[in-house]
Amino acid sequence: MPLKIERLRAEQPAIGNLVRELRPALNLSQKKLADELGTTFATINRWANGHATPSGLALKQI
Secondary structure (H helix, E strand, C coil): CCHHHHHHHHHHHHHHHHHHHHHHHCCCCHHHHHHHHCCCHHHHHHHHCCCCCCCHHHHHHC
């Protein structure tokens, strides 16, 4: 497995935790956060559950 993919997989739980902690702190639902970031509820849900990693641009916006 390429090093970049391994690193992203290692970071997924931390990013998921960030999304799960950030939303309530900002008083945002997953849908509202998705709207703010220009993405979908399903994408936010995948990030929060560690099934996907946001792009670099999305990480900057977060």
